[in-house]
Amino acid sequence: MSLPCFALVSTILSILSFFYLVTAATEFDFGTLTLGSLKLLGDAHLNNGTLTLTRELAVPTSSAGRALYSRPVRFRQPGTPSPASFTTFFSFSVTNLNPSSVGAGLSFLLSPDDDTIGDAGGFLGLLGPLSSAAAFIAVEFDTLMDVEFKDINGNHVGVDLNSVVSTEVADLANIGIDLKSGDLINAWIEFDGSSKGFSVWVSYSNLKPKDPVLSMNLDVDKYLNDFMYVGFSASTQGSTEIHKIEWWSFGSSFAVAEAEAAPPPPPAVSLMNPTANSVKSAPPSLAPSHSEEKESKSKSSCHNGLCKQNLGAVAGVVTAGAFVLALFAGALIWFYSKKVKRVNKFDSLGSEIIKMPKQFTYKELRTATKCFNANRIIGHGAFGTVYKGVLPENGDIVAVKRCSHSSQGKNEFLSELSIIGSLRHRNLVRLQGWCHEKGEILLVYDLMPNGSLDKALFEARTPLPWPHRRKILLGVASALAYLHQECENQVIHRDIKTSNIMLDEGFNARLGDFGLARQTEHDKSPDATVAAGTMGYLAPEYLLTGKATEKTDVFSYGAVVLEVASGRRPIEKDANGGGKAGISCNLVEWVWSLHREGRLHMAADPRLEGEFDEGEMRRVLLVGLACSHPDPLTRPTMRGVVQMLVGEAEVPIVPRTKPTTGFSTSHSHLLLSLQDSVSDCDGIITISTSTSENSFNLGDIV
Structure with a gap:
C-alpha cells in the first residue's frame, strides 16, 4: 500500500472512530418520550403527559413504582478508559393528599436491571430487605426520616450506591426547598467520566443555581456495567404521597479527546512491511558488498524516477487544489460579506434598541x-x-x-x-x-413553571386558592403602576389579559407579551391607532376612538380582576346566567348587574367553596368594577389600585347602577355586537377606526 493510500485509509478510520464515539452517545427528553419508549414497573403510569410513579389514592397505602427509558444506555466501551459522562434535568413534585401521613420519596436511578422493582416504604423501590440486586447508582429525594437507613431528616437529597443508606447527603432545608410542598421542583445532575466529578443542583427556579447542593468524587467502576437503564423509582409507606415527573431530559457522551490522545500508530514503513519490526538492522560498521551496492544504486535510481513522477503529480494536484481553494474562499468571502451586511443592518438597529439582554x-x-x-x-x-x-x-x-x-x-x-x-x-x-x-x-x-394565569384558573385540576389570586392581582397592579407612572417613558400595554400573565414558581404574577405595547412621553395625548386587543378586555372608548391610554389598560385590568374573582371568562356562552343558552355573556356587564341587584357576593368563584374572606372578596370585586367604569376619567390610577388592594386606601364609591356612556345608541349596539361576536376570549381583534365619521370595520380575529 502506498503512503498516500495509507494516509487516506488512516483518515477514514479516524473519521469512523469519531462517529462511533458520537453515535455511542444517548440523548432524549420528555417532549419526545412516549409510552413505547418508557418501561413502567409496579404502580408507575403515564397520564396526560405526566409520569406518576406511585398510586394516586386519597387513602393511605404502600406503593412502589419504577419508570425507565426502554433502551439501555452505553456507559462503557472498548478503547475508552473512562465511562460516559452524563447530564440530566428533571422537574418533579411530591404531593401529600393527607398531610398527617408520612411518605418515602423518589430517586433518579441508573440500574443494569429493567425487570425487577424493590420494596415500598423506605426502600424507595430500589431494593428489598433481602435483595441481592445488581449494583445501582441513585440520587434520592427522601421525604421520610428512617432511622434504620441513617436518614438525617425527611427532607434531604442523597447519593445511594447499591444501598439506601446514602454515601453523601445534603439537607434541602439549607437552600429553602421543601420536598413535600407540592410545588414543582427542578433538579440537575451531572457526572464527568474523566474527572469523576458528580454534582446535584436543586431549585424551585428554572435557572440552575450557581452552587450545587451536593458535590463529590464518585468512583463508578464497581457500579457501572457496559449498559445501564436510566429512570426513576419511588415509593410510599402507608401514605397518600404522590410522586410526579413533569419533565425529563438526559444526555450522555464519551470524551472524544481520549481517542485523539491515544498513542500514535507505528511509522508508515512498519505498516507497509509487517515483518520490519521483527528484523534487526545491519550494524552500521558493516559496509555493503559490491553487488549489494549496485543493487542499491539501481533501486535508488528507480525510486528517484518514481519520486520525480510523484513530485510532478503532486505539483499538479497542489496547483489545482490551490485554484479550487481560491475559488471557494472567494465565494465564501462574498457570501459572508452579503450575510454580514444583511445581518448587521438589523443588528446595528438591535444594538441601539437593546443593550442589556x-x-x-x-x-x-x-x-x-x-x-x-x-x-x-x-x-x-x-x-x-x-x-x-x-x-x-x-x-x-x-x-x-x-x-x-x-x-x-x-x-x-x-x-x-x-x-x-x-x-x-x-x-x-x-x-x-x-x-x-x-x-x-x-x-x-x-420560563414560568406555573404557566399562565388563564390555565391556572380554567385548566388546573384544583382551583387556584384565594390567597394566590389576591397576590397575583396585586402583582399585576404593581407592574402596571410601574409601566404607567414610574418608567422614564410611559408604557401602555394594550393587551392586558389572563393569558399574558405568567406565574413563577411561587405563583407571583409576571406580566408579559409586549408585542402590542406602545411607549409615549408622560402626559402626552396619544395618537389614534388601529385598535387592537382581545374582546372582553377592551375599553369602550378605545373601540370607538382607537386611542390607547393608561385608562384603557385600567379597564382591561378591571376585567382581569373580575375574571380572577369569579372564575368566569370575560366573554363566554351563557348557559345559566339568566339569558338564552348559547348567547355570549359579557363578564363586566354580568357583575354590574349583580351589583345593581345587591348580590355582588354571588360573583365569587363557586369552586372556592367559600374558602375566602368575604370582606376581601367584596373589596376586590368593587376594585374590578371601579376599574371597569364606563367613564375613563372616573377610573382609578394603577398606583391607587395598589393602595386599595393592600388596604392603604378606600375603594371609591361604585354606583349600584352602571352609569350610561356618552356614546350614541348605534355605537352601543355596535360595541355589544362586537363583543357578542367573539366567544374565544383568546382571540385578538383589530378594529380600524375613523374618529371623524365614526365608521368601523371588524378586522381579522387571529
Missing part, C-alpha cells in the same frame, strides 16, 4: 429547542409560537418565542424588543436575550 446565536436556540420540535411548544401568541428550551451552555430552562415571519410579526418583535428590553420590575417577565439570524426572529424569556 444577551444576543443569542441561532444555533444555540435551535439546539435548546431540539430544532423547534413540536413537542416543545408550550404556547401560541398573537405573533408567534413559544417553545420550551434548555440552554446548552448552562442548563437553564427558558421560553423561546419564535416570531411570525409576516411584516406585522417583525414590527411587533421590534416593539417588544425596544420596550421590554429596558424594563426592570419583579412583576414583569424578564427578557434574557434575542436573536435575528437566518430570517428568524427569536426572543428568550425566563
